[in-house]
Amino acid sequence: MQLEERQIEVEQSEPLNDEGARRDTMTINMGPQHPSTHGVLRLILTLDGETIVKAVPDIGYLHTGIEKTAEDKSYFKALVLTDRMDYLAPLCNNLGYSLAVEKLLDLTVPERALYARVILAELQRLASHLVWLGSSALDLGAQSVFLYCFRERELILDIFELCSGVRMMTSYIMPGGLQADLPEGFDAQVRAFLALFPKRLREYHDLLTNNRLWIDRTKGIAPLAAADAITYGCSGATLRGSGVVYDVRKAFPYSGYERFDFDIPVGSNGDVYDRYLVRMLEMDQSLRIITQALDALPGGPWQVDDPKIVPPPKYLISSNMESLIHHFKLYTEGYRPPAGEVYVRTESPKGELGFYVVSDGSARPYRMHVRAPSFANLQALPSMIEGQLLADVVAAIGSIDIVLGEVDR
Amino acid sequence: MDATLVAIIAAVVKSAIVIAALLTIFAYMTLIERRVLARFQRRVGPNRAGPFGLLQPLADGMKMAFKEQIIPTRARRLVFVIAPSISVFVALAAFAVVPLGSPTAWGSSPTARAWAPLVADVNVGILYILALSSLAVYGIVLGGWSSGNHYSLLGALRSAAQMVSYEVSIGLAIAGVLMFAGTLSMVGIVQAQVQQGIWFILAQPLGFILYFIAATAEVNRAPFDLPEAEQELVAGYLTEFSGLRWSLYQMSEYINMITAASVAATLFFGGWTLGGLDGIPGIPFVWYTIKVAVVLFVFIWMRATLPRIRYDQLMRLGWQLLLPLAVLNLVVTAAVVAFDVPWWISTIFSLIVLAIGGIVYYVRRRRVEPSAQPSDEALRLALPTSVRLVRIDSSASAATARQPAEVSPN
Numbered sequence A: 001m002q003l004e005e006r007q008i009e010v011e012q013s014e015p016l017n018d019e020g021a022r023r024d025t026m027t028i029n030m031g032p033q034h035p036s037t038h039g040v041l042r043l044i045l046t047l048d049g050e051t052i053v054k055a056v057p058d059i060g061y062l063h064t065g066i067e068k069t070a071e072d073k074s075y076f077k078a079l080v081l082t083d084r085m086d087y088l089a090p091l092c093n094n095l096g097y098s099l100a101v102e103k104l105l106d107l108t109v110p111e112r113a114l115y116a117r118v119i120l121a122e123l124q125r126l127a128s129h130l131v132w133l134g135s136s137a138l139d140l141g142a143q144s145v146f147l148y149c150f151r152e153r154e155l156i157l158d159i160f161e162l163c164s165g166v167r168m169m170t171s172y173i174m175p176g177g178l179q180a181d182l183p184e185g186f187d188a189q190v191r192a193f194l195a196l197f198p199k200r201l202r203e204y205h206d207l208l209t210n211n212r213l214w215i216d217r218t219k220g221i222a223p224l225a226a227a228d229a230i231t232y233g234c235s236g237a238t239l240r241g242s243g244v245v246y247d248v249r250k251a252f253p254y255s256g257y258e259r260f261d262f263d264i265p266v267g268s269n270g271d272v273y274d275r276y277l278v279r280m281l282e283m284d285q286s287l288r289i290i291t292q293a294l295d296a297l298p299g300g301p302w303q304v305d306d307p308k309i310v311p312p313p314k315y316l317i318s319s320n321m322e323s324l325i326h327h328f329k330l331y332t333e334g335y336r337p338p339a340g341e342v343y344v345r346t347e348s349p350k351g352e353l354g355f356y357v358v359s360d361g362s363a364r365p366y367r368m369h370v371r372a373p374s375f376a377n378l379q380a381l382p383s384m385i386e387g388q389l390l391a392d393v394v395a396a397i398g399s400i401d402i403v404l405g406e407v408d409r
Numbered sequence B: 001m002d003a004t005l006v007a008i009i010a011a012v013v014k015s016a017i018v019i020a021a022l023l024t025i026f027a028y029m030t031l032i033e034r035r036v037l038a039r040f041q042r043r044v045g046p047n048r049a050g051p052f053g054l055l056q057p058l059a060d061g062m063k064m065a066f067k068e069q070i071i072p073t074r075a076r077r078l079v080f081v082i083a084p085s086i087s088v089f090v091a092l093a094a095f096a097v098v099p100l101g102s103p104t105a106w107g108s109s110p111t112a113r114a115w116a117p118l119v120a121d122v123n124v125g126i127l128y129i130l131a132l133s134s135l136a137v138y139g140i141v142l143g144g145w146s147s148g149n150h151y152s153l154l155g156a157l158r159s160a161a162q163m164v165s166y167e168v169s170i171g172l173a174i175a176g177v178l179m180f181a182g183t184l185s186m187v188g189i190v191q192a193q194v195q196q197g198i199w200f201i202l203a204q205p206l207g208f209i210l211y212f213i214a215a216t217a218e219v220n221r222a223p224f225d226l227p228e229a230e231q232e233l234v235a236g237y238l239t240e241f242s243g244l245r246w247s248l249y250q251m252s253e254y255i256n257m258i259t260a261a262s263v264a265a266t267l268f269f270g271g272w273t274l275g276g277l278d279g280i281p282g283i284p285f286v287w288y289t290i291k292v293a294v295v296l297f298v299f300i301w302m303r304a305t306l307p308r309i310r311y312d313q314l315m316r317l318g319w320q321l322l323l324p325l326a327v328l329n330l331v332v333t334a335a336v337v338a339f340d341v342p343w344w345i346s347t348i349f350s351l352i353v354l355a356i357g358g359i360v361y362y363v364r365r366r367r368v369e370p371s372a373q374p375s376d377e378a379l380r381l382a383l384p385t386s387v388r389l390v391r392i393d394s395s396a397s398a399a400t401a402r403q404p405a406e407v408s409p410n
Helices: A002-012 A066-070 A075-083 A090-105 A111-139 A143-164 A186-209 A212-218 A226-231 A272-296 A321-332 A373-379 A381-385 A390-400 A404-408 B003-040 B056-066 B077-097 B110-114 B125-146 B150-181 B186-196 B205-218 B243-268 B275-279 B283-305 B311-338 B344-368 B394-401
Strands: A026-030 A042-048 A051-058 A264-266 A340-348 A351-359 A365-371 B370-373 B388-390
Touching: A026 B150, A042 A390, A051 A381, A051 A390, A066 A075, A066 A365, A075 A090, A075 A365, A090 A111, A090 A340, A090 A351, A111 A143, A111 A186, A111 A272, A111 A340, A111 A390, A143 A186, A143 B283, A186 A272, A212 A272, A212 A390, A264 A272, A272 A390, A351 A373, A373 A381, A373 A390, A373 A404, A381 A390, B003 B056, B003 B077, B003 B110, B003 B243, B003 B283, B056 B243, B077 B125, B077 B243, B125 B150, B125 B186, B125 B243, B150 B186, B150 B205, B150 B243, B150 B311, B186 B243, B205 B243, B205 B283, B205 B311, B205 B344, B243 B283, B311 B344
Parallel strands: none
Antiparallel strands: A026 A042, A042 A051, A264 B388, A340 A351, A351 A365
16 A cells, blocks of 8 residues: 555656646556565666656665664674674674774773774675675676676685684674684685685776676766766765765775775766776786785784673683673673764775764664765765666666665665 | 378478477476576585476475466456466467477478477567567566566566567667578578578677676576565565466466577577588487587576666667667668678677777776776775875874763762
């Protein structure tokens, strides 16, 4: 019922043509079950032939209530919720949340954790970009690229599995450091990946970057002017593709990003092709960061030395009374940061991921709000695709790289 | 026995054999495509049912047969039910004139000729194929329209526009071959190639390339599979079809593909002939199969590699590039045939056109696209000027940008 009402609403607001008559348009419902809306995005499209006259995104089909649920969990336990927002980049979510909580607690994590976090976050960026590349190529019909990308992504997920025992929902980065020390063989496995990946990246360039069909499908498609991108609050590659030089890692360095030497790829036309190239070049830069961080990775502790924040090691629990108490307190009650509010921004693969956490001095967040980059980027979609062809809609959706879990959170 | 009666019995039996064979080949074509595609994509493909997955088509067929055939409430029932049959009918019928061997393979008596390895040696064979493949659009348009679904309708409209456009290019692209052969009969074209001692692809490379592109579009294969572009139109005209009706459409698509490959083999690669072994029974059929298989493999290869072209670009390609080139090819071939100059003149012309095309493409690409911007050393890519790498001294920007925006704990 509600659905029909909405459609009527859309139809009644059909634009008029030059003579003032109603255009002969057709309304179609793209999603939430559609092969290329990247999850459960619903677009109500008004078409004139195959030209988009009007596009209305409708979200909320993957609403998980993560922000609200977090208010009912201790800081220590709310971490696992963040994995499920941008489920293609859980480690980056973990990082943003951990930084916010650490800022509330006024903690400084050890150097080893700092570097490990950068390595993991950049690996996660590569994994996320690989999924983006594969799925956006698949949307435009280049189906083999999809499987090649997943082949490399699997190598990254193997590294995560080595670290945390889990491929995706790792929760490996936690407030206070890491869940566990980087495992043996981590260095070798990452280096093996670093040696392999540039060749594979080159293959993707060969397949797509100068491919005439690919250029035809992406160049000049779904343009987004720099001013519009800023107005809509876009961030990440969607913003940089339009020519705005803004990367949180450079503008507001966190977790030691200021120590690494890397460049920011910036486009100028704001079309699908520029956004594509920006992300492709970002992968190079991520490799540079990982290499530097891996070379400089120090030894030492990987967590803060504070049993009130991080659980004590297992062997102490069975021999040390105090550790047992800490363990019990941490898991039943958690820690109580001082009252206050923080906003921490990080550069997730999708764009600026911000965590706004309010503490009222209790063990649970009074409010957690997530500034989700996918949500802001999605706002720009209608202005990109209106006037374009139906086939360009999938190119545009692919190019803003949204994850509906994060949009609806 | 009466020769007419023999001819009728032979025609019926051969039709039955061809239909049965095509249905089997269709089934195994799906398996081959899935396996080959899987290889391209570093997967294994279906290999569970039977050795090497050989029973997979059987399993698929049974699954399809037992599936519920949904007719949407908004569908026009009669048309919806009939439409898939139209597609399959024309696809099967078009194959009737494809020669799988010499018409005199079993001798030249009327009885032997009646049992020759082709259903019908029509003297306008190629026209017959073109006519039937034009009819194929009815199955798709009617199916899409009758579904009562917007996606289906869009798919159907795309298909109509695409097939009508590319029909013209196909006709003109093969006209060159027909001039060389001097006949419209499929058998006659093969025999002409034997007599002139060449495969017509040697005389008509441009014609072959044009035919191949246009045929790919005509049979809705990637990168021209717009009518069923799953990422855009869910499944295009197929969206509302299920069960056997859906498999009928699949069947017609694959059979059309096989027919297009057979036409390519017959017109450009000498059909069932190759060298002196043609007299041995069975060998011509092997040659024919190999040639068709190679063409079909290229179809699958393209599907694995290329992104899908957009609807308006497809139209532009058809009308603004393929059609003028086909006309040009036609005129030159006509001149070559009319003035009785050697056949390689048209080859040279074709190669010149292709070379010019290649140069124009390369130069335009250089001008429009990359202007050799040095990027990461490791990649050494020629990148478009639209994207650049920005170097930011992060310690400086950190100092200036730190203060605002952050809410400190109070």
